[in-house]
Amino acid sequence: MRIALILTLLALAACASPQERCVRNATRELATVNRLIEETETNLARGYTYVVEPVPYRFGVSYCTGRVNHVHACGRHETEYRRRAVAIDGALEQRKLDTLRARQKDLLTKARPAIEACGVPVIGS
Template structure:
């Protein structure tokens, strides 16, 4: 019997809501999905000639604060802003990274076929 969940949360919750076979398949494909995501990022970086990195910038905001005596006043509130910064990439290094990820993905695809068969054998759906 397939268990259904009434809430929508990230992958962890989805994995917890699936059948044992679905959870097994999700676990078996986790590294493959990560490598494919990294390959897509690397291909984008090669096409653009730069990568985007997040930079944290601390700062202050002026806000109304409540004083214990019951009145409001202006006060500084610490904040952190996130911005994206363009960073140049070395095309040869990015291509080597992409080649290594492609080789890793090829191995993982072969392993995934075996893991998928194992999941289906261990947890047949009925």
């Protein structure tokens, strides 16, 4: 089932027109900056952010070999990842947001000619 889903998604991705691929390539960094702006605004609104931390744990029983070639039971180590809320420095986040917005403006200016070169009219230009 998982392989079928992956193949379907790959087929759909291949269906993008050359024009769509051109625009996506021209605006890739802008899309990243837009996501970071949204995330930073959310963090400022709630006053904290989330960090993802690895948490090691023992899972099940495996068979291991020792130094003298005997087999014994031992635990298998796995890593789980958990989100944890962390307070933010509001002033620092605001400076980060201001920097991201300035970068967004710069990228928009640079993206317009690239998008137009893809054959897509840019609204508001």
